[in-house]
Amino acid sequence: MNARSPLARKLSNFVRLNEAELLVLDGFERRRTDFASGKDLVQQGQSKHTAYILSSGWVCSYKLQPDGSRQIVDFQIPGDFLGLRSVLLRTSDHSFEAVTDIQAAQVHAKDLLAAFSDTPRLATAVFWAASRDEAMVVEHLVNLGCRDADARMAHFLLELASRLSLVGLGTKQGYDCPLTQYHLADALGLSAVHVNRVLRKLRERGLVTFREGHVTFNDIDGLIKLAEFDPGYLDQEDPVLL
Structure with missing residues (x-):
């Protein structure tokens, strides 16, 4: 592995990694496994599981409700840990599902x-990476509870841009995104119909x-203003959106 790998690029935002530390990260990523889209890597309530490092593709973390509905907590992109917190608990408190075909490396506690x-x-x-993930979950709670649907969507798309820029997959112009309107609905507390309406409104504006x-991004400054987006909680040295 080298400093351009997603995980190394992400962690290097916090500290410049030396050769010994890069070799340790390389060891983490040796046990890579391919997972098909729709496959659960970890299931809610599962015990004796491992954490993963996402090497390629997208994953969503979610909680199932008794009525069968789900709330997507977050999306994971290359360079993210999956289940880092849960690996030290007796059981996983949520599930991880591959949104696309992915490659992930198992990491044992x-x-x-x-x-x-x-x-x-x-x-x-x-x-630092785990603390940043926690800060994002807090911001997602604010997004769901305090922002209207337009600002909620704008904030979500801008956050993804910042996160992807950290691993070389996003710019101020935009980024590839495999998420469906159903994914967005489950993440943002909206119906798929409402998601479609909001995206159309943002496009027409x-x-x-x-x-x-x-x-x-057709007018990124306007989108930032709409969302009142402050990337400080992402703790990036060079926020792409500023």
Whole structure:
């Protein structure tokens, strides 16, 4: 693995990794497995599971409700850990499903703990990534509870742009995005019909176009203003949207 891999690029935003630390990350990613779209990597309530590092593709983390509905908590992109918190718990508190065909590397708790003991700077970088994920969940709660549908969608698309830029997959012009309107509905607390209506409104206002798996920013400053988007919670040295 090298400094251009998604995980190394992400963690290097917090600390410049040395050769020994990069070799440890390389070891984490050796046990790679392919998963087909729609496959659960970890299921809610599952015990004795491992964490994963997402090497390629997109994943969603979600919780199922008793009536069969689901709330998508977040989407994971290359360079993200899957189940890092849950690997230390007796059971997983939510599920992870492949949105696209993906490749992910298994990481066992004992290997994580050994690596953290041997490379404390790397442990700090991983803790930074976990803390950043928690900050995003807090912002998602604000998104669901305090923003109207237009601002909610705008904020979501801008956050994805910032996250993807950190691993070389997004720019101020836009990014590839495999999410369906049903994914967006489950993540944003809207119906699929409402999602369609909101995206059409944002397109007609000349702000953003989401079509055929690609997000194009037509007026990113206007979209930032609509969402009142402040990327500070993402803790990136060079936020792409500023």
